[in-house]
Amino acid sequence: xxKILFLMQFPPPVHGASVVNKTISExxxxxxxxxxxxxxxxxxxxxxxxxxxxxxKVLVTTKIYFIAIKxxxxxxxxxxxxxxxxxxxxxxxDGLLAIFLKxxxxxxxxxMHGKGIAEEANKSIFKKTLYSLVFKRVDVIHLSKSLFxxxxxxxxxxxxxxxxxxxxxSPPEVSVKKNDHSVTFIYLSNIMRIKGVDTLIRxxxxxxxxxxxxxxxxxxxxxxxxxxxxxxEELLSKxxxxxxxxxxxxxxSDKYHELFKSDVFVLPTKNDCFPLTILEAMSSSLTVISxxxxxITDIVDDGVTGVVLxxxxxxxxxxxxxxxxxxPEKCVKYGAxxxxxxxxxxxxxxxxxxxxxxxxxxxxxxxxxRSGSV
Numbered sequence: 001x002x003k004i005l006f007l008m009q010f011p012p013p014v015h016g017a018s019v020v021n022k023t024i025s026e027x028x029x030x031x032x033x034x035x036x037x038x039x040x041x042x043x044x045x046x047x048x049x050x051x052x053x054x055x056x057k058v059l060v061t062t063k064i065y066f067i068a069i070k071x072x073x074x075x076x077x078x079x080x081x082x083x084x085x086x087x088x089x090x091x092x093x094d095g096l097l098a099i100f101l102k103x104x105x106x107x108x109x110x111x112m113h114g115k116g117i118a119e120e121a122n123k124s125i126f127k128k129t130l131y132s133l134v135f136k137r138v139d140v141i142h143l144s145k146s147l148f149x150x151x152x153x154x155x156x157x158x159x160x161x162x163x164x165x166x167x168x169x170s171p172p173e174v175s176v177k178k179n180d181h182s183v184t185f186i187y188l189s190n191i192m193r194i195k196g197v198d199t200l201i202r203x204x205x206x207x208x209x210x211x212x213x214x215x216x217x218x219x220x221x222x223x224x225x226x227x228x229x230x231x232x233e234e235l236l237s238k239x240x241x242x243x244x245x246x247x248x249x250x251x252x253s254d255k256y257h258e259l260f261k262s263d264v265f266v267l268p269t270k271n272d273c274f275p276l277t278i279l280e281a282m283s284s285s286l287t288v289i290s291x292x293x294x295x296i297t298d299i300v301d302d303g304v305t306g307v308v309l310x311x312x313x314x315x316x317x318x319x320x321x322x323x324x325x326x327x328p329e330k331c332v333k334y335g336a337x338x339x340x341x342x343x344x345x346x347x348x349x350x351x352x353x354x355x356x357x358x359x360x361x362x363x364x365x366x367x368x369x370r371s372g373s374v
Contacts, residue, residue, distance in 0.1 A: 002363055003035040003077035007068055007097070008111075009042035014222075015190075016276050017083055017113035018042070020166050029352045034359070037075060039068050041082075041094070061093050065100065072101060078363050084110040084134075086150070087120045095134040102137060107366045109139040109359070111164075115150045115273050115294055128154060139362045141355075143274040144295035160365060162358045165298075167351035168279040172253050176260045183215045183325050186262035186286070188255065188277050189269075191221045193228050196268030196291075201235045202314035203268075204244055207322050212241040215325045217266075220258060222249040259284040263331040264324055268312045269293055279346045282338035287331045289320055299346075305338035 008021035024030055025038045043060035072080060080101055084094045098108055121128040131154035139160040140151055148161060155161060178184070185204075189195045197219055204217050223229045236244055250258055259265070265281030266289045273294040281288055282299075288306030290296050302308040307320050324331055344350075 001033075001035045002079070002360075003037075003075055004079045004081055004359065005068075005072055005075060005077040006036055006038045006081045007041045008038065008081070008083045010040045013042075016166070016274065019276060020113065021083060023167075023169075023348065024355070027348070027352055030356060033356045037071060037077075039064070039071055041068065041097070043093070065097055068097060069100060069104070072104060072106060078107065079359065079366070080106045080108045081359070082108055082110055083113060086112065086114040087116045091120075095130070098134050098138070107363075108137075109141060109160075109362050110135070111141045112147070112151065113143065113166075113273065115147055118150045118153050121153050139365070141358055144298045146295050146298050147273070160358075160362055162361070164351070164354045164358055165295075165345060166274055166276060166279070167346045167348045168276050168283060169348055171256045171259070171280070171283050174253060174257050174260050176257060178261055178263070179216075182213070183264060183328050183331060184218065184262040185215060185264045185266050185289075185321060186218045186220065186258060186281075187266050188220045188250075188259070188280070189267060189275070191219075191223045191229055191232060192225065194270050195221075195272075196270055196312065197221070197232060198228075198235055199268040199312060199314055199317060200266050201232065201239075201244060203317035203321060205235075205239060206314055206318035207325070211322060211325050212243060215321070216243040217245070218258060218262065219244070219246045220248070220250050220255070255280075256284060259286060262286055263328070263335070264289060264321070265306075266317075266321075267291070268309075268317060269296075270312075272296060274299070279342060282342040282346070285335040285339040287324065287334035288338060289317070301337070301341065305334055305341055 006025065009018045010022055011018040041064050043057040043064065082094060082098055085091045101108060117131060121131045135155045137156055137159065140155055141162050141164050142148060142151065143165060145163045187197055187200055191197055200217065236246060259281060263286065265286040267275060267277060269275065269291055271293060278288055278290060278296065278299050282305065288300045290300055290308060291312045292308050292310045297308055300306045300308050309316055
C-alpha cells in the first residue's frame with residue numbers, strides 16, 4: 001500500500017478547503033486505498049486570521065514546518081499531498097514548505113482550492129519566478145478544467161494537471177413543509193461583502209410592491225465583519241415589508257432544514273472558486289442563482305439548473321428573482337435538474353473515486369520517471 005503524507009488545512013476556521021480536507025481525512029475509502037498520515041498546516045483559527053501575519057502565527061508556522069518535515073523523514077511517503085494556498089502570506093508559507101520538501105527528495109502534488117495565481121504572477125517577474133519555482137516538478141489537481149488557466153503561466157508542463165470537482169454529503173432526511181403560496185429565496189454563506197449579500201437585499205427591495213407578499217428572503221451565515229454586518233442590518237431595517245430575515249449561522253440538520261423549506265438559492269458572489277454551498281443547494285433540489293465566477297458556470301447549467309449572471313447588479317438580480325416569483329414551476333423544474341446533476345457529479349462517492357484514481361495516476365507516473373520509462 002502506497003504511503004501518502006497529506007498536508008492540509010483543517011477547521012477551524014470553516015471554509016471550503018478546510019471542509020473538503022476534513023472530509024478527505026475521514027473518508028474510509030481513501031484511507032483504505034493508501035497508508036495515509038495527516039498534518040494540519042493552518043496557523044489560523046478564525047476567518048479574520050486568514051491572510052494576517054502575527055508573531056503567534058510565525059511561531060505556529062515554524063512548528064508546522066518542523067512537524068511536517070519530521071513526519072516526511074520518518075515515513076518517506078510515495079507522495080506528499082499539499083493543499084497550496086494560491087496567494088498572500090499563506091502562499092509564501094505553503095510554498096516555502098513545498099520547496100523544503102522537494103529539497104529533501106519529496107514527490108509533491110498540489111490540490112488547489114482557490115484561484116488568483118495567474119493574476120499574482122503577472123504582477124512582477126519576481127512573483128512569476130517564485131511561483132514557477134514552487135510549481136517545478138509538482139503535479140497539480142484543480143477543481144475544474146475551466147480553472148486550469150490560473151496555473152498555466154507557472155506550472156511544470158512535464159507534470160500532470162487533473163480536474164477533480166469537490167463534493168458534499170447527501171443531505172439528511174428532514175421533514176419540512178414548504179409554503180406553497182410564496183417563493184423562498186435563501187442565501188447561505190459567510191456574511192462578507194465579497195459574497196454579495198447586500199446585493200440580494202437591494203434586489204429584493206426593487207421587486208414591485210404587488211409581488212412583495214409572494215416571496216421571502218432568508219439570509220443565513222456567520223458574521224465575519226461587524227462593520228459590514230451593521231451595513232447589512234441597516235439595509236434590512238429599511239425594508240418596508242416583513243419578508244427579509246437574517247437567521248444567523250446554521251449547521252448540520254438545521255442548515256438543511258432551512259434549505260428544504262426554500263425554493264431558490266442565491267449567491268451573488270463577486271469572487272469565488274468552487275462554492276460548496278451551491279452543491280448543498282443542488283443536493284437539496286433548489287434552483288441556483290449565482291455569478292460567472294471561478295468554476296460556477298461548470299456547476300450551474302444556465303437555463304437548466306439555475307441562472308448564472310455575468311453582471312450581478314441589484315437590478316439584474318431583481319429581474320431574475322421576479323421571473324421565478326411569477327413562474328414558480330420553474331423553481332421545481334430547475335431544482336429537480338440540479339438534484340440529478342448533483343447525484344451524477346458531486347456526491348462523496350464520485351469525489352473519492354476521482355481523487356484516488358488521480359493520486360494513483362500521479363504515483364505511477366513518478367515511479368515511471370524514476371525507472372526511466374517516461
